[in-house]
Amino acid sequence: MERVLPFRFDEREKTFxxxxxxxxxxxxVWVPCRTAAEAAAGIRDMVVRGAPAIGVTAAYGMVLAHLSGEDPAEADQVLRQSRPTAVNLFYALDRMKPYWGNSQASLEEARAIWREVEDTERAISQHGARVLRxxxxxxxxxxxxxxxxxxTALGAIxxxxxxxxxxHVWVDExxxxxxxxxxxxxxxxxxxxPATLVTDNMAGYLMSKGRVDAVILGTDRMAINGDFANKIGTYALAVLAHYHGIPFYPALPLSSVDPTLRTGADIPIEExxxxxxxxxxxxxxxPEGFPAAHPAFDVTPHALVTGIVTEKGVxxxxxxxxxxxxxDR
Known part of the structure; x- marks a missing residue:
């Protein structure tokens, strides 16, 4: 698969x-980030998105804070406030805390987080491929x-x-x-x-015609009971798949599991x-001025999940x- 990565770091230019x-x-179009605030803006404004990518960006945001002479505690808070739902953001920032004040150690830890993302997703892709048909x-x-x-899910596909x-792959818009x-x-x-783009409201029709054999998608945060938050529309797909007897798999690195949350009801949903x-x-x-709601995520209960694809297996x-x-492994 030709990979077009969502970011790159230029150590000489001190730019992410x-x-x-x-x-x-x-x-x-490539957007330069030279401070933690600029990295946070990139996350908040969805220049970069996706839970693992947000985590890596946050880690390098702390590297930028050190390189630009920012206060690490303030930089940490700015990054934590950029988006509330993806747990990888907070996981990465917690990993960076022991290296506040040491720019070289901070850079090495950010690189390690990025390498771990790559290694983890190779494993997720292999495990996930085995349950698809x-x-x-x-x-x-x-x-x-x-x-x-x-x-994650696309790697498995x-x-x-x-x-x-x-x-063949059906791609929800x-x-x-x-x-x-x-x-x-x-x-x-x-x-x-080979893939075909469909509108989100076509999924039920495709399932009713026997044209979907499995659903696999990503996860932004998972509670310890298996409830999980993902992009809005995921819950509806889970209900449809359950009704039609179609296997339904969230794919995620274990770093996206938040063991402090007992159920998905505790996951904050970004508006x-x-x-x-x-x-x-x-x-x-x-019409101009017409009100609209925009919850960016929804929560799918674990009862609708067939299996959870992780780097340690399904x-x-x-x-x-x-x-x-x-x-614990």
Whole structure:
């Protein structure tokens, strides 16, 4: 799979460059970040998105804080406030804390976090490929653009195609931000995997016609019981898959599991601007001033999950026991 990574670090220029995912697939524009505040803005404004990629960006945001002479505690707080739902953000910042005040050690830890993302996603791709067959449906974006590695759910899809286990992918457009249409479709095209773009409300029809054999998608945060938050629309897909008897798999690194949360009810859900619903790339699609809701994520209960794809294998119910055992390994 041709990987187009969402960021790169130039140590000589003391700059962390973000590929502006708001511009894709029409333009490839790189945004420079030289301070923690600029890295936080890149996360908040969705220049970079996807839980693992957000974590790596936050880690390098702390590196930038050291290189630019910012106060580490203040930089840490600015980064923590950039987006509330993806636990990888907080995981990465907690990893960076012991290295406050040491720019070289901070850089080495950020590099380690990025390497671990890559190693973890190689394993997720292999494990996930084994449970897929036929035609697969996915939602949002879980490839290299969302992670900085090889991808979680999309990595498994590409690997399954390479192994001849699947032959076609249905790509949800993922309203309102269109990550599926703009990003996943682009990545699958580059990977040479046969795929078809569909609107989010077509999934039930496809399932009713027997044209979906499995659903696999990503995870921004998972509670210890297996409830998980992912891009808005995930819960509806889980309900549809359950009704039609279709296997449903979230794919995630174990760093996306938050063992402090007993259930998904405790996961904070980010509310984004109504303008992202009432406009598309700045073009109005609703009457001016009309109110719109925009929860960016929803929570899927573990009872609707077939298995959880992780770097340590596919976990099956009871998920609280399986997740605790995997985290302790």
């Amino acid at each position: 460059w973000l590929l502006d995912q708001r511009k894709l697939p029409f333009e490839e 036929g035609q697969v449906l996915t939602h949002c974006n879980t490839g290299p653009l969302a992670t900085g590695g090889y991808g 590409v690997e399954a195609y390479r192994q001849g286990r699947i032959h 993922t309203r309102p931000y269109l990550q599926g249409a703009r990003l996943t479709a682009w990545e699958l095209q580059k990977a040479g995997v 984004r601007s109504a303008l992202e619903v009432t406009t598309v790339r700045g073009i109005p699609i609703a 976990l099956y119910p009871p998920f609280d026991e399986a997740l605790r055992a995997a985290l």
